[in-house]
Amino acid sequence: MTDTDAATPALACRGLRKSFGGAAAVHYVSFHVAPGEILALLGPSGCGKTTTLRLIAGFERADAGTVRIGGRTVVGERLSLPPEERRVGMVFQDYALFPHLTVGANVQYGLDAPGGRAGGRGARLARLAGRYVPYAPTPADDRVREALALVSLEGKADRYPHELSGGEAQRVALARALAPRPELILLDEPFSNLDTRLRAAVRAEVRAILKRAGAAAVFVTHDQEEAFSLADRVGVMWEGRVAQLGAPAAIYRRPATRAVAEFVGDADFLPGRVAGGVVTTALGRAATVGEISDGDRVEAMLRPETVRVAAAAADPPDDDGWVTAQVVEHTYYGHDQVIGLRLAEGAIVHARLDFDAAHAVGDTVRLRVEGPLVVFPAPAAPDG
Amino acid sequence: MSLIASLPRSKSTRAPRGPAPVVWIAALTVAGAMAVPLVYLIVRAAGADADAWNDLLRDSTWRLLRNTVLLAVSVTGASIAISLPIAWLVVRSDLPLRRVWLVLSVLPLVFPTFVGALAYIAAMGPRGTLQSILGPLGVESVPQITGFEGAFLALTLFSYPYLLLTLLAGMRGVDPSMEEASRALGVGAWRTFFRVVVPQLRVPLAAGSLLVALYVVSDFGAVSILRFDTFTRAIFVQMQSSFDRSAAAVLGLELVALVGLILVIEAVTRSRGRYYSSGAATTRKPRRIRLGRWRWAALAFLILLMLAALVTPMAALLDWLIRGLRNNEPMHDLWAGAWRSLWVSAVAAGIAVAAALPVAIVAVRRRGPMAGLVERVSYVGFALPGIVVALSIVFFALNVVPGLYQSWTLLIFAYLVLFLPQSIGPLRSSLVRVRPSIEEAARGLGRPRGSVLATVTLPLIVPGMVSGFALVFLTTMKELPATLLLAPIEFDTLATQVWLHAEEAFFARASAPGLLLIGVAALPMTLILIRERGLRD
Numbered sequence: 001m002t003d004t005d006a007a008t009p010a011l012a013c014r015g016l017r018k019s020f021g022g023a024a025a026v027h028y029v030s031f032h033v034a035p036g037e038i039l040a041l042l043g044p045s046g047c048g049k050t051t052t053l054r055l056i057a058g059f060e061r062a063d064a065g066t067v068r069i070g071g072r073t074v075v076g077e078r079l080s081l082p083p084e085e086r087r088v089g090m091v092f093q094d095y096a097l098f099p100h101l102t103v104g105a106n107v108q109y110g111l112d113a114p115g116g117r118a119g120g121r122g123a124r125l126a127r128l129a130g131r132y133v134p135y136a137p138t139p140a141d142d143r144v145r146e147a148l149a150l151v152s153l154e155g156k157a158d159r160y161p162h163e164l165s166g167g168e169a170q171r172v173a174l175a176r177a178l179a180p181r182p183e184l185i186l187l188d189e190p191f192s193n194l195d196t197r198l199r200a201a202v203r204a205e206v207r208a209i210l211k212r213a214g215a216a217a218v219f220v221t222h223d224q225e226e227a228f229s230l231a232d233r234v235g236v237m238w239e240g241r242v243a244q245l246g247a248p249a250a251i252y253r254r255p256a257t258r259a260v261a262e263f264v265g266d267a268d269f270l271p272g273r274v275a276g277g278v279v280t281t282a283l284g285r286a287a288t289v290g291e292i293s294d295g296d297r298v299e300a301m302l303r304p305e306t307v308r309v310a311a312a313a314a315d316p317p318d319d320d321g322w323v324t325a326q327v328v329e330h331t332y333y334g335h336d337q338v339i340g341l342r343l344a345e346g347a348i349v350h351a352r353l354d355f356d357a358a359h360a361v362g363d364t365v366r367l368r369v370e371g372p373l374v375v376f377p378a379p380a381a382p383d384g
Numbered sequence: 385m386s387l388i389a390s391l392p393r394s395k396s397t398r399a400p401r402g403p404a405p406v407v408w409i410a411a412l413t414v415a416g417a418m419a420v421p422l423v424y425l426i427v428r429a430a431g432a433d434a435d436a437w438n439d440l441l442r443d444s445t446w447r448l449l450r451n452t453v454l455l456a457v458s459v460t461g462a463s464i465a466i467s468l469p470i471a472w473l474v475v476r477s478d479l480p481l482r483r484v485w486l487v488l489s490v491l492p493l494v495f496p497t498f499v500g501a502l503a504y505i506a507a508m509g510p511r512g513t514l515q516s517i518l519g520p521l522g523v524e525s526v527p528q529i530t531g532f533e534g535a536f537l538a539l540t541l542f543s544y545p546y547l548l549l550t551l552l553a554g555m556r557g558v559d560p561s562m563e564e565a566s567r568a569l570g571v572g573a574w575r576t577f578f579r580v581v582v583p584q585l586r587v588p589l590a591a592g593s594l595l596v597a598l599y600v601v602s603d604f605g606a607v608s609i610l611r612f613d614t615f616t617r618a619i620f621v622q623m624q625s626s627f628d629r630s631a632a633a634v635l636g637l638e639l640v641a642l643v644g645l646i647l648v649i650e651a652v653t654r655s656r657g658r659y660y661s662s663g664a665a666t667t668r669k670p671r672r673i674r675l676g677r678w679r680w681a682a683l684a685f686l687i688l689l690m691l692a693a694l695v696t697p698m699a700a701l702l703d704w705l706i707r708g709l710r711n712n713e714p715m716h717d718l719w720a721g722a723w724r725s726l727w728v729s730a731v732a733a734g735i736a737v738a739a740a741l742p743v744a745i746v747a748v749r750r751r752g753p754m755a756g757l758v759e760r761v762s763y764v765g766f767a768l769p770g771i772v773v774a775l776s777i778v779f780f781a782l783n784v785v786p787g788l789y790q791s792w793t794l795l796i797f798a799y800l801v802l803f804l805p806q807s808i809g810p811l812r813s814s815l816v817r818v819r820p821s822i823e824e825a826a827r828g829l830g831r832p833r834g835s836v837l838a839t840v841t842l843p844l845i846v847p848g849m850v851s852g853f854a855l856v857f858l859t860t861m862k863e864l865p866a867t868l869l870l871a872p873i874e875f876d877t878l879a880t881q882v883w884l885h886a887e888e889a890f891f892a893r894a895s896a897p898g899l900l901l902i903g904v905a906a907l908p909m910t911l912i913l914i915r916e917r918g919l920r921d
Contacts, residue, residue, distance in 0.1 A: 082827070083824065089828065098844075100840075110831075177829075180829065
């Protein structure tokens with residue numbers, strides 16, 4: 001790759017649109033990825049994230065919009081380069097390793113592309129015809145070795161795909177995608193075929209490999225934990241649009257819509273009123289964040305992590321917004337636990353507690369919420 | 385960048401998905417060629433004069449229709465009666481030597497029906513094998529088997545394995561967990577079998593019966609050797625004896641209508657119910673049902689069947705071969721015929737695989753009305769009887785390309801129309817196993833479509849190409865009516881030698897090419913049978 005100008009994004013999509021038989025799958029999607037950045041497209045199945053990825057790779061044709069990869073327009077007005085001319089590496093959900101080729105030949109495949117390896121096809125034909133053409137080590141061979149080293153699979157070049165474990169197959173797929181030094185790597189649900197136990201380890205490894213290679217990457221997932229832990233930035237897709245784009249923490253803490261809030265984590269919503277940037281709910285008054293500063297019908301989002309719980313006070317003075325509630329549910333996860341609390345007026349709020357907290361169903365406790373709170377318009381109100 | 389963006393539409397702006405235009409053009413060409421015979425037959429029959437159409441109402445036509453339907457129905461019924469018990473015995477019972485019986489009961493497939501018919505008249509004729517064995521024991525004469533009885537016997541014995549194979553696969557496909565569910569609900573083994581397993585066999589039963597029925601109405605060799613008048617024999621006689629071939633065209637069209645009727649009946653039977661089994665769950669073996677004392681009855685049934693379908697015809701052919709050798713029958717014709725059979729079959733098989741490739745790619749990689757049409761048209765030969773294809777190609781050649789009449793080109797074209805479906809089948813199923821993501825990966829790595837086809841797709845479907853080749857090769861060797869009508873004069877193959885000598889009752893001369901055909905058929909058949917899902921244990 002050439003030295004990438006910091007101002008030129010590795011990928012820039014603008015107004016991408018694609019519909020299948022009248023139903024819009026991708027609806028005016030725009031985003032960009034900086035060089036070396038890892039972006040996750042997160043969303044439920046059918047939200048258009050995989051279609052977006054395939055539009056970028058060139059396996060689907062966009063109805064409208066532009067795609068530029070490393071400053072080169074690959075989709076534009078009256079232009080749609082075929083996938084082989086886009087210089088993107090793709091890692092498929094099923095890895096799509098060529099079953100008839102060894103690991104080494106799989107990785108080499110993209111290096112043999114037209115104009116790649118010196119005398120590739122001519123030499124092969126000559127050998128078929130019985131003539132002696134020496135197998136000189138080529139730059140491509142070095143690159144295969146390098147790419148395999150990058151994914152720590154140096155010793156496996158002669159294996160066949162069916163002889164690999166799931167994690168190894170995935171690393172080969174990654175090495176194959178990285179070998180031609182593409183501008184951009186695309187990964188489609190890369191961890192969904194792996195054992196749950198393996199996933200966390202492989203995820204960290206893939207992130208390390210991508211960072212080492214300095215490659216920009218876009219990956220698609222429906223798993224928010226995966227998106228948050230692997231990506232630098234996350235784009236949450238909802239019904240064909242990018243509902244929110246930002247750093248993982250920003251999305252978790254300040255989701256743009258109620259749908260995003262629910263998709264990226266557990267949340268309770270309490271009805272309330274906003275006046276002058278202060279929301280009043282069953283839990284008392286708290287500062288708000290977000291655009292709504294005044295309104296009669298809003299909902300305040302509560303993440304279970306932000307709800308503090310204490311034993312019912314012997315001395316009642318409930319100052320500073322402590323509210324009494326009763327424990328009605330209890331789920332123990334090991335590393336933490338979640339309890340459901342019924343407030344005096346009936347609403348149920350969940351709280352995430354440490355692994356060693358001890359509140360049983362039926363206990364009466366006190367709770368309060370650390371503000372400020374994110375508020376959304378109440379569902380009956382027209383969508384903002 | 386703005387320069388690139390403003391470039392005029394180039395070839396690279398075409399939708400990257402789907403097969404390359406070249407593949408499409410090839411597929412459309414093949415499909416178009418496949419449609420030629422049927423279209424031409426219709427045109428020709430429509431142009432026939434009133435006399436030919438009036439023939440439709442004659443008694444003789446009704447007799448042909450009655451004979452053909454009677455034969456198809458009785459052979460199909462008898463095949464069900466033979467195949468259902470065998471399938472059940474070898475898959476679900478504790479019959480001894482199940483695997484041996486399994487292979488043996490499929491083996492009669494190596495007899496082309498006209499060789500089987502030859503074997504039966506050679507066995508039961510006045511100076512036949514049975515007579516020579518039984519004569520010294522005081523048996524005056526064995527019953528003749530020609531006409532309906534002979535055709536029924538030969539076609540049943542040598543085509544029931546088609547039904548058996550589909551039933552075997554179907555019976556294996558029944559998910560054992562469904563039976564376990566039934567047992568857990570308190571239903572006994574036998575009642576579970578009849579209430580859960582048998583209903584699920586309706587689809588393979590219908591499909592297998594369709595195969596047998598189509599086979600019977602298309603069969604020419606057995607009915608003509610055994611002198612039973614069905615459509616195919618009548619068409620052949622018309623073609624050979626009269627100058628007005630319109631009558632043959634009209635008869636051919638009637639036969640096509642009969643085939644269409646059979647296809648409709650099968651489709652109706654099938655669409656009434658749809659059954660699913662979860663593929664992954666079928667790895668466990670189902671429980672076997674104890675036969676107890678019934679095993680002796682089962683063994684007697686199987687032994688009798690094998691005596692009739694394997695031992696008797698083989699013995700008769702060998703007997704006559706030995707008689708021929710003793711009388712110094714000339715053999716050089718035989719080797720020349722064998723050589724011609726080999727090369728013409730190999731060429732036909734090679735072309736069929738090459739022609740099937742674009743059709744299979746379009747059918748597998750593309751959905752839509754056009755792709756569906758291409759695939760369906762290419763299957764036309766599956767339903768068309770060989771004699772009809774041959775007849776329409778004769779018309780086509782005489783009117784459009786007279787120079788090609790009675791040349792190998794036309795004969796190979798006829799084979800292609802008839803057997804293309806057999807090469808599409810295996811190619812299609814091996815292509816389905818090549819996931820599209822593998823081809824996409826190759827393109828993402830910078831390879832254009834042609835290169836992807838050559839370096840990824842083709843190497844992965846070699847097994848499908850090989851079995852497609854073997855299937856077409858095998859069936860071409862056995863093909864009779866199209867070869868009789870289209871082969872250049874004096875160029876006989878093994879199949880036509882069997883038929884010509886059998887017609888003239890030179891059983892000794894007919895038995896050698898017959899045995900060679902069986903030998904050639906047995907070799908690839910063994911390979912196919914070993915791979916056949918129905919035969920795996």
